[in-house]
Amino acid sequence: MTRTTPARPVAVEAVFPELAAYRGRTTRLHPRPGRPGRHDSHVGGPMLWPIDEPWPVCREPHASETEGYAPKEIRAARAAGVWPRSRPWPGAGGPGEGGPTPFVGLAQFFGRDVPGLAAGPGGADLVQLFRCPRTHGRYLEREYLLRWRPAAQTERADRFLPAAPEVPLLRWEHELPEPCVVHPEEVDTYPWAEDDTLPAALIARIDAWDDAQTAAGGRYALNYQGALSIPPGWRVGGYPSWASTGPLDIA
Structure with missing residues (x-):
């Protein structure tokens, strides 16, 4: 399109x-809802991630949270056209509290698809963008991560991670990206x-x-x-x- x-x-x-x-x-990019695959440039789709490589986690101190939204409930609510209900944030010692938190994959772009994508370190031509689902510091700052890869070498991996780790809760409902294809x-x-x-x-x-x-x-x-x-x-x-x-x- x-x-x-x-x-x-x-x-x-x-x-x-x-x-x-x-x-x-x-x-x-003109992102539109779709079903992108891991070999596509996309927003909110599956990452091209070799199965033997650890998924990135945020190890920075996180601000205390009181409530959040479960990813599965966000998806179900969107499908039904309703607003998801929030849940109390797990207390100290619970999942996602006080320890490393998996990053949420936001987007990935291949240089072959996006003319405006500058080459990364070592000429890498695939970039993957992640965000920590939690907030940091007194001003609720966000932590982002960029992972650069050589696309051809990464695509030759034997196997890929079938699904990213699911975080227990997100701070805001709108921060779960909807899978979108792009039209550069x-x-x-x-x-x-x-x-x-x-x-x-x-x-x-x-x-x-x-x-x-x-x-x-x-x-x-x-x-x-x-x-x-x-x-x-x-x-x-x-x-x-x-x-x-x-x-x-x-x-």
Whole structure:
């Protein structure tokens, strides 16, 4: 199924010619519910994981939890079109409490499928993304893991893990990924205009243009960040979007 990104409402480089020097490419994934296999690029599907390799676990200290959602009940509730019920989080010494916690597989992408996927260490062309189902620290931070692999070598493994370890509970219902196939599409992208992502004079011009759009069209008028810079949806490669935090220096 082909998915096409709509054209931008205005020609970006006609309004800001300087942005031509910053034009990049990103790959929109257009994930849609499906039944991907372990040899496919996907979101929420089975990982290409050799059976003799230990599944990754999070060993960092976890924040205390009070309740969560069981993966099997999440799937059943989704199939029935209802909201799953939460369950009390196991106490100290129970499954998943106070010890290593299996990571949840979120997605995997092969370089052969995703043009925007940069090569990993040693030229690895398969990347697998995981997230710890629990929170960390006072601000409920999340722990992620990237595993890079050479795709051809990994696909020659004798046997693969039939199913990932199931975590007892997830902190939030929406964090169990729905298996989705992807439909990659390359599109142009431009940097987020904040802090030092672009020259200060250009950012000032963009801000002035945004103000003029708002004055003419109200709060729902076009703006650079939302309509011209970063394409919407799931993406690989290109410039990052800073819609939540802004580009922060955390070094």
